[in-house]
Amino acid sequence: MSAHVRKLIGTIMLLIFMVLYLAIAAAIGSGRISEANGFAQFAYFLIAGLLWVIPAALLIRWMARPD
Structure with a gap:
């Protein structure tokens, strides 16, 4: 998986996690x-x-992993 795709997926996951965590x-x-x-x-x-x-x-850390 390329770094760009990892960063996109990680950013989306981080936003979803933060919204759910904040609500709970x-x-x-x-x-x-x-x-x-x-x-x-x-x-x-x-x-x-x-x-x-x-x-x-x-x-x-997963998002910043080198290719």
């Missing part, structure tokens, strides 16, 4: 987490705000 994290954050204490809210939003980096980094 926001739904959880506005649901049960909104009723939790301040520390639990902080912990959730800290983890949810950083957790997307791992799959995105793996996808970007």
Whole structure:
């Protein structure tokens, strides 16, 4: 697979992943987490705000692989 095709596929996959992740994290954050204490809210939003980096980094590394 050429680098151009990998980058196109990776970009589309990254956009779809980010939209789905954002929707799920926001739904959880506005649901049960909104009723939790301040520390639990902080912990959730800290983890949810950083957790997307791992799959995105793996996808970007795949996209940047040399031919």
